[in-house]
Amino acid sequence: MSSDRAPRWRRYFGFVRPNISGDVEDELAFHLQSRIERNVALGLTPDEARREAIERFGDVDTLRSSLVRHDERQHATERRAEYVADFMQDLRFGWRALRRTPAFTIAAVLTLALGIGANTAIFSVLDAVVLQPLPYAQPDRLVTLGQGSSGEYLALRERLRTITDLAEWDPTTDPVDDGRDALRMTGVAVTPNLMPMLGAAPLLGRGFTPNDGVVGNNHVLLLSYATWRREFGGGLDVVGRTLTLDGLPYTIVGVMPPSFRYPNPAVQYWRPYAIDPQNGGLMWGVGGKQFVGRLAPNAMLEQARREVRTVWPSLRTANPIWDPGPEYRRDATVTPLKADVVGSSAPLLWMLFGATLLVLLIACVNVANLLLARATARERELAVRAALGGGRGRLLRQLVTEGLLLSVVGALAGVGLAVLTVRVLVVAVPTGLPRADEVTVNGPALIFALVMSVATGVVFSMVPAIRTTSAATRASGSMLGRRATATRSHARVSAWLVGGEIALAVTLVVGSLLLVRSFAALRAIAPGFDPSHVIAARISAPEATYAPGSERLAAFYADVLERMRAVPGVRSAALVNQLSLAAPVWAQAIRVQGQFEDVKHTLPMVDHFQTVTPGYFAAMGIPVLRGRSFTDDDRAGQPLVAVVSQSVAQRFWPRGDAIGHRIGYPFDSPWITIVGVVPDTKQDSLRDASTATMYMPWAQRTMMVGSELWLVARTTGDPADAGSNIRRIVHDIDRGVPVSDVRTMDAVVSGSVVGARFAAALVTVFALVALALGAVGIFGVMSYVVSERRQEMGLRMALGATQGRVVTLVVGRALRLAAIGTLAGLACAIVAARPLHRWLYGVSAMDPLTFAAVPIVFAVVALLASYIPARRATRVEPVAAMHDA
């Protein structure tokens, strides 16, 4: 037979391939040869005999090749059918085997479901947020240039060659009067070219035209799909209707499709931003506009960066208001839009993904361990099968098929788990996660889960399978012989696995402890104000009714403050234009008398600039260190005054004599006298190091202040009680003024660290899972060791070993295992903590406390996990154990 000629190694792996063309050749040759011999016997000459035979036969060559083709095809079909039949048989067999041991099966499936589920959930988020391209035309050509003023925007748009199209947008929240309630809608003011640049067209009506961007023509808007459906009932007659934003009528000209949600899904409408080239002050004086553009067809990102780095600083001379200094825009750069949108979420999600991969690895190890223990129990069955002629490859396949069955069932449960947790995950990241609405467990995630389950199935069944089959085939000769040796080596492999598992768990626990400690350190940062007992709310007086700087506006807010102070339990109330840690608090360039006076030279920047009413410092619990705070006498027409924070004072007047010195706006304007010094406060985030702040009385500030203010009130009791009064008070005065973001300052502060809390909480959950799995692993291997060494234990007891001695023996072994695993894990953690660096605050990646605590934790876990098996060892009846032997 042809397969006899195949080399041993090929047959071993089942790659036997019959010699098809040889067989066909043999068959035809036999026929012709027989005919020739007969012809010769009939008296023909050999030549004639051959000619006659071939003539009878027909075209030998064509026939030969068509037969070979046929046989090869047939052979392939048979092999496939055979393989499928084997697979089905393995599957049936595996299913029965799993059903015979339900405890094992449930444990393994749950473990895998946890591992695969966590991975699939995080992968779903990672895929939607980081991996999927943005839903715009040629999204990889879209870039952002950061922020600037409209003057800079127009100049850049004019001059840049590597960026063909540049749009500007600015988030806006407008009070809306829909005739029923005062509410605020979230929108974006955009230059009319934004949508065409992103490749988006309206679903209904028309898009913006360049004409919509001209001052006076810009009272049109496009609705988002969700707003159209929710607020306008999804009717086709919405186009042409009017919406009153900030007291001014806007005509709805169209509805954008559901896929268009730039810059974020919260946007309810877009309105054209009209740049007034005549108003240089407004154009150049107000920054913070976002620039987004499209790379020219042949331009590379690096070219665009180079161009922007030269062009933007050159605009220094184009600024008609002040000289921004030689450092102006030296750091200008171009970022791919996706990197900008995804921002810091990408490293966070990759980190979480890494953590879940560790969990999955641990789950695999645990299941491998379970399989190993079970395989030992099945050794006889496998030995019998080996003896009955099941080759090693066949047995291996059987075990791997069982593993796959297990992992696929686990994956199904895991995907279910992922579907549930993804919702929780997305909700748990209240503000931090971009593109959160795009997250679902969809195609890519399911494929990922499938790949993961197959990979894990093969991985965790391979080790025990190889061990078991080699033992089984060896043992098949003498069925009971060598059992002890085999099990001892199983215990060794198992210990190795558990050691590795502990190492992985240690890595995760170290990471989670570092994050938790960072979060605690972050929470321990004093914000510079006292957030307890403070309630805050945003009050958005419409500018059409309450013009900035108007008497009416002042009277309105005076009324609000008076009524608020009359609420029982309210100790003080004040207003601020941008609330610390809740809204971006702008930076401001200033002149300093006697130091930086010339507006044509570089002026220093103050990190934050807040406009407040008297009583603000009392309400926020900011002590006045020197001088005084604002009073009602600091109003328009009186000398201009300011309060600065300590770092401002120290920077310009290091001798501590800031009071009485004068500063000014970065253009020709009256000097402002410093009357008080307060501590620095955190404005952007608790980690914020740039906390130099300057305060101006609201009554004296006329520049760049809108009609929207934040109310802050300090209360004696629960601030939330006072909060419910704010809406009522404002509503009583004017129904048309929306109140939003009513929150306690404590909530504002913890909201600002929600990202750190999220990362710490999630990694801690993973670490706890890892710890639990590690404990299960230790328990499993120690139980196994005890049951395999019953005789030895019995013997020891018979020879007079005390129970304590036996317990010490077992527990000591577990501790040794944990110690080795922990040491390896700490080494891994040193490597793994490095990329964690960016989330750490106030702890080093090598935090000694963490690195000291983790071994103790694992020692305790090992102690607890091995105690039960150890107790069991002491209950071994010496005599019974000896009888077994």
Next chain:
Amino acid sequence: MPTFRDPGDLLQGTLRILILKSLLLGPAHGYAIARWIEDTTGDVLRIEEGSLYPALRRLQDRGLVTSEWGLSENNRRARYYSITRAGRALLRAESSIWLEYSQAVTRVLRAEPSLA
């Protein structure tokens, strides 16, 4: 004596019946089948012997015959074909149809007026 050369498709069905019939005697290799047909028909049905093999493959694919390697009378490696149960059933059905058909044609040809 007139001789029929295999015209192709026309004799496909015939060839199938001949092969199956030849295997009723027991397993045989291709050459033996060819010889059996030759001897039985007195070499009247001169089939192209090569066409036996594709026909055998088709029969095997349909489960009408099976094959295995064995040694020939003179100790050479040869593939032996044997008829299966399904093969027998098919042969029985087809041969009755064939016999009816050929008898009908015979009756027609024997009818008056005679060709001679």
